[in-house]
Amino acid sequence: MKSNRIFNALLMLLVFSQAGMVKAQSMNRLPIKTVQDLHAFFSWTGKKAPIISGHRGGMVKGFPENSIATFENTLKHTPAFFEIDPRLTKDSVIVLLHDATLDRTTTGRGKLSDYTWEEIKKLRLKDADGNVTEHRIPTLAEAIDWARGKTVLNLDRKDVPFAMTTAILRKHKADAFMMLTVHTPEQARYYYDDNKNRMFSVFIKNKQELDAYEKAGIPAANMIAYIGPTVKPENQELYRLLNAKGIMCMISAASSYDKLSSPEERAAAYRAIIKDGASILESDRPIDVAEAINDLLPGQSVLSGSPK
Template identity: 65%
Template sequence: MIFNRFNMKKKFVLLLTALLTGSISGFAQSKLNVLNIKTPKDLHALFRYTENGPILIAGHRGGMVKGFPENSIATFENTLKYTPAFFEIDPRLTKDSVMVLMHDATLDRTTTGTGKLSDYTYAELQKFRLKDAEGNVTDFPIPTLSEVIEWARGKTVLNLDHKDVPLAMTAALIKKHKADAFVMLTVHSAAEMQFYLSQNKNHTFSAFVRNLKEYEDYEKAGVPFTQMIAYIGPHVKPENKELYTLLHRKGTMCMISAASSYDKLKTPEERKAAYLAIARDGASILESDLPIEAAEAVKEFTEKRGAKAGLFGKK
């Protein structure tokens, strides 16, 4: 009996030690909600429109949460603790042509630095730290696009907005990292999409299709609608209905971004009503500066995964 009590006490001490040292990973950190994307075909399948399919959440610049700066790995990971999501991010070039993440052309709003990002080398940028949306200084440095791509592998999908990086340079970096299965490209015209397809026929796109003319431009160009999502604008409005019909017939999911519109509403209740209106309107992707809040608001829609269930997981 004494021997058994000794063993039980020893096991308890070992378990407590493991918890305190973080050696039991399930307790040391919460699992991430991930997208199980391994090939370009998986990515195309994730974004293929299906009737009664799930609404996908896109974190605009990763998200805006106190203590977590936009366009940072820490923010991406924080969002994935709460919901599966993909992320719209903003590559820019340093003075010595390193691709880093920064929405603005200047450092002032989001970092402890000042002036144009392009006036600094990557090494010089390392002395600065990122700020959160409220202007609080964090411990996080400005990340390179290469770092973020390698972090995202096996976890999520990155949507690269087009700032000042030449298209060919972006295509070359994706090729270098063999990342066409989980890195997609924002394009503002059919011509930009055609260029990327000339580099890699498997690329996936977030295309600006905000009206009938833009839709017709892509259709005339003969681009693959099954390899794109369509950004149709920031508002729920009657004109969206025609675009939904045309794009859904092509198998293309439609995205409304609340970042410049409904995210600005003052109360959570107002924002929730707006996010639900987006889901009910017919959009199948909701982009937001507040992806955690948005995902919770439209939970009934994000959980209808159906045939796409295998593309979601925990890690």
């Protein structure tokens, strides 16, 4: 009888331990399944909690930029979408790598374009401090397959031809959870003509640039607007113009406030960005951003995502 009680106690301990592990490993997911969901999620209403974008996924010790492991780690702490960097290997495989060279973020040397995918996948990624990790460079196809049902990927403009980008999105039926960074209305128009459901991140710093996208026929519902890296008086006019059309405004702290020396300074800067009027905050430190801004809207989570 005593041995049965001990066995049952051990069994219950194992069950609770496993439940705790599952909970610890759960990830937040964005509530996006269709292109209609995608457009609605990124439309400005004035009533939504701010959205976090993980620049290159985020940068935490042990978790390298542009890696699936880093995306997963960020989602364990906060809902977010991710800006990522697609580039081509020598044999035209699209992989995720910010730099044209391998040295800073991998155990390799030289230009990515000098290596085949078979050679590249033997390398290991480094974290932001230069520590070698167990993680390797992912292909864009792998990232797309992973992201489905979890988040949105924003493809920055690097060296991948437009036709290759549209082809991989069609092949993977991925337009419901993909966004494309474009630098000109002409680039947006190319992708829009291929599929009118495409979502774009566009750089708009004045009314003339907004007018150019409208003249090119890109609907406001298909855009978010990156307006720069800092809080400044000129932002107020952009918020007024863009929000009136339902367009969310994004400020990226990656090149500015993320580099402040203390956590307190960075947290204050993140809060100031949201209080200034930005509805999307992009950062190398998305987990820190979530902690800093989560109390700005009482009763709401940072995003309308949910842990699964």
